[in-house]
Amino acid sequence: MSATVVATAPDPAAVSALREAATWQLLARLFECPSSAWHDDLRALDRDLGDAGLHAVVDAALTEASEGLYHSVFGPGGPAPPREVSYHDGLELGSVMSAVTGYYGAFAYRPDTAEPPDHVAVEVGFMAWLRTKQAFALVAGDAARAELCAEAAEGFRADHLALVAERLSRVLDNAPASYLAMAGHVLRTRVGAPPGPRRLPVIQPFDDDGSEFSCEAGG
Numbered sequence: 001m002s003a004t005v006v007a008t009a010p011d012p013a014a015v016s017a018l019r020e021a022a023t024w025q026l027l028a029r030l031f032e033c034p035s036s037a038w039h040d041d042l043r044a045l046d047r048d049l050g051d052a053g054l055h056a057v058v059d060a061a062l063t064e065a066s067e068g069l070y071h072s073v074f075g076p077g078g079p080a081p082p083r084e085v086s087y088h089d090g091l092e093l094g095s096v097m098s099a100v101t102g103y104y105g106a107f108a109y110r111p112d113t114a115e116p117p118d119h120v121a122v123e124v125g126f127m128a129w130l131r132t133k134q135a136f137a138l139v140a141g142d143a144a145r146a147e148l149c150a151e152a153a154e155g156f157r158a159d160h161l162a163l164v165a166e167r168l169s170r171v172l173d174n175a176p177a178s179y180l181a182m183a184g185h186v187l188r189t190r191v192g193a194p195p196g197p198r199r200l201p202v203i204q205p206f207d208d209d210g211s212e213f214s215c216e217a218g219g
Contacts, residue, residue, distance in 0.1 A: 017135035024128035031121035060179035084118035162194035
C-alpha cells in the first residue's frame with residue numbers, strides 16, 4: 001500500500017506577509033550604500049517580486065548608483081539627511097533614538113550595518129523584519145504573535161517611517177540621484193502621510209528573543 005501525500009495550499013496571509021517583507025527589503029537595499037554584493041541583491045529581489053514599479057527603480061539604480069553618488073546625496077554636507085532625527089521638530093535626539101531602539105529591542109532586530117538605528121535603510125529593513133516574523137507566526141499557527149507583529153509594523157510606520165518618507169522624498173526630488181528620488185516616491189506612497197505631531201512611545205521589550213528564526217535581521 002502506497003502512502004498518500006496530501007498537499008496543503010500555502011496560507012494566503014503568510015504569502016502576502018512574505019511578499020510585503022520582500023518589498024520592504026528591496027526598498028531597504030535601495031537606500032543602502034552600494035557595495036560589491038548590492039547589485040546582485042537588487043537583481044535577485046527584483047526578479048522574485050516581479051513588481052513593475054519597483055523594477056523601474058531597480059533598473060535606474062543598477063545603471064546610475066555608485067558609492068560616490070550615494071555619499072554625495074546622503075553623506076556629510078549632502079542635500080538629503082538619511083536619519084530620522086533630522087526631520088523631527090521639537091524632539092530631543094535621545095527621545096527619538098530611545099523610541100526607535102525600543103522597537104528594535106522588542107522584536108530582536110539586530111541589523112548587520114554600521115549605519116545608525118534611525119537611518120532610513122535600517123528603519124525600512126525593520127519593516128521587512130516585522131513582516132517576516134508575521135509570516136513565520138502565521139505558518140506556525142500563532143495568530144496572536146502574527147497580530148502583534150502587524151500592529152508593531154503599523155505603529156512604527158506611523159510613529160517613525162511616515163515622517164522620514166514624506167520629508168526625505170521631497171528633498172530627494174532635488175538631489176543628483178534619480179534612482180534615490182524614485183525610491184523616495186515609492187517609499188512615501190507605501191507608508192502614507194504622517195499622522196501629525198505626537199509624542200513618540202518607547203516600546204518595552206517583550207519575551208521574544210527571535211529564537212524561532214534561524215536568520216539574523218539584515219538592514
